[in-house]
Amino acid sequence: MLKIITMTVNGKETELAVDDREALLDTLRNRLGLTSVKRGCEVGECGACTVLVDGEAIDSCIYLTMWAEGKHIMTVEGLKGRNGELSPIQTAFVEEAAVQCGFCTPGLIMSAVEIVGTGKRYSREELKKLISGHLCRCTGYENILNAMERIVEETYRTVNRE
Amino acid sequence: MYDIEKYYQAKDVEDAVRALEEDADAVVISGGSDVLIKIREGKLAGCSLVSIHGIPALEGVRMEADGTIVIGPATTFSHITYDSVIQKYIPALGWAVDQVGGPQIRNIGTIGGNVCNGVTSADSAALLFTLNAVLELTGPKGTREIPVAEFYTGPGRTLREHAEILTAIKITRENYRGFYGHYTKYGKRNAMEIATLGCAVHVKLSADNMRISEFRLGFGVAAPTPIRCFKTEETVKGMAVTDPELYEKIQEGAVSEVTPRSSWRASREFRLQLVRELSVRTAKEAIEKASGGEADA
Numbered sequence: 075m076l077k078i079i080t081m082t083v084n085g086k087e088t089e090l091a092v093d094d095r096e097a098l099l100d101t102l103r104n105r106l107g108l109t110s111v112k113r114g115c116e117v118g119e120c121g122a123c124t125v126l127v128d129g130e131a132i133d134s135c136i137y138l139t140m141w142a143e144g145k146h147i148m149t150v151e152g153l154k155g156r157n158g159e160l161s162p163i164q165t166a167f168v169e170e171a172a173v174q175c176g177f178c179t180p181g182l183i184m185s186a187v188e189i190v191g192t193g194k195r196y197s198r199e200e201l202k203k204l205i206s207g208h209l210c211r212c213t214g215y216e217n218i219l220n221a222m223e224r225i226v227e228e229t230y231r232t233v234n235r236e
Numbered sequence: 237m238y239d240i241e242k243y244y245q246a247k248d249v250e251d252a253v254r255a256l257e258e259d260a261d262a263v264v265i266s267g268g269s270d271v272l273i274k275i276r277e278g279k280l281a282g283c284s285l286v287s288i289h290g291i292p293a294l295e296g297v298r299m300e301a302d303g304t305i306v307i308g309p310a311t312t313f314s315h316i317t318y319d320s321v322i323q324k325y326i327p328a329l330g331w332a333v334d335q336v337g338g339p340q341i342r343n344i345g346t347i348g349g350n351v352c353n354g355v356t357s358a359d360s361a362a363l364l365f366t367l368n369a370v371l372e373l374t375g376p377k378g379t380r381e382i383p384v385a386e387f388y389t390g391p392g393r394t395l396r397e398h399a400e401i402l403t404a405i406k407i408t409r410e411n412y413r414g415f416y417g418h419y420t421k422y423g424k425r426n427a428m429e430i431a432t433l434g435c436a437v438h439v440k441l442s443a444d445n446m447r448i449s450e451f452r453l454g455f456g457v458a459a460p461t462p463i464r465c466f467k468t469e470e471t472v473k474g475m476a477v478t479d480p481e482l483y484e485k486i487q488e489g490a491v492s493e494v495t496p497r498s499s500w501r502a503s504r505e506f507r508l509q510l511v512r513e514l515s516v517r518t519a520k521e522a523i524e525k526a527s528g529g530e531a532d533a
Binding site for chain 2: 075093094095096097100116117118119121124127130131132133136137138140141185188203204205206207208
């Protein structure tokens with residue numbers, strides 16, 4: 075059954091008719107063209123489809139679009155600056171060479187947004203736990219952790235300087 | 237698209253109960269991290285769903301005037317872990333649910349779903365057993381309360397009737413005040429894993445911190461349902477925390493009360509070894525916390 079819902083996607087209010095069997099992954103990727111949201115395992119194991127719902131990282135493959143009514147959804151497309159520039163988190167991933175094939179990257183970046191958003195400082199061990207919902211099949215975890223550590227530290231310093 | 241035959245979003249608990257009464261085959265969906273995966277895997281394909289997702293009355297943690305902590309069943313694992321009441325009074329529960337799946341799963345999975353699934357491996361269950369949690373179920377005939385230790389009737393089976401919704405998880409003051417707890421999960425990986433064995437302990441020491449005045453030991457995956465080791469608990473009551481026989485008694489008692497099975501995850505023998513090892517480690521950790529008086533619960 076179709077139902078019309080309104081959600082805010084990357085800051086833009088979006089109204090669309092949604093089937094009640096639709097996963098948020100399908101809606102974002104196939105209907106809204108947000109292809110940073112990757113279709114991976116489809117059972118909430120790999121984290122490739124991670125997006126933020128009201129600031130919390132979730133696997134969009136196991137989330138019904140119906141539930142997004144009135145919520146704020148954010149994907150990697152929403153991180154882009156006014157002139158298309160990369161966000162500091164994305165820059166950290168580039169500079170630390172935390173990207174190999176790139177399939178897990180958008181999901182990891184969205185988790186990074188949630189983690190960095192807390193403004194807290196995390197140890198490498200804590201960061202390992204915080205990204206444990208992501209699989210990188212290139213096994214490039216070391217560089218991913220380097221990027222995470224760098225951005226967490228940079229943000230913590232900035233926040234505490236203010 | 238999910239293979240869902242029928243989907244009904246309930247407006248409130250009453251509406252959900254009514255919808256369940258009308259549809260004998262309907263399955264309740266809350267966070268979705270179990271139900272949607274089962275649909276994807278085919279086990280629940282073509283099912284009829286009654287969604288209680290997003291019903292505000294079922295979410296959040298609060299403390300009542302008499303000190304009872306009431307956990308809304310639709311509260312997600314991460315919201316429990318970061319809740320100030322939980323952190324202050326029952327930090328072991330916040331820790332236990334932080335062992336479920338991975339961060340994204342903990343942002344959608346709910347404690348009520350974890351309990352109502354009826355599985356022995358639920359990370360919240362063993363811990364709730366040691367807190368003597370009481371489950372409030374609301375159905376067509378009204379509300380009833382069941383102690384969590386009586387709720388499970390077999391693997392995947394509970395006393396919840398078809399048209400009933402779990403509406404509250406209650407922990408009374410005498411069941412957390414002065415208690416210190418810990419939970420140990422054993423799995424082959426540190427994340428995205430179902431427990432091979434889970435062990436929960438809550439302990440209360442005498443005023444001088446020298447003796448055990450109450451000891452509660454719970455396990456997940458050590459039997460077809462989560463269990464408490466009541467006999468063992470009795471035998472260590474009153475023992476000095478420095479008594480060299482204390483941990484031996486806990487270990488031997490625990491092994492005599494559990495009935496683990498062999499599964500593809502682990503053999504019965506290995507699980508028995510885990511029962512010995514984890515009961516000691518978890519008890520030590522809880523007693524250490526109690527002696528140090530880390531949290532002023």
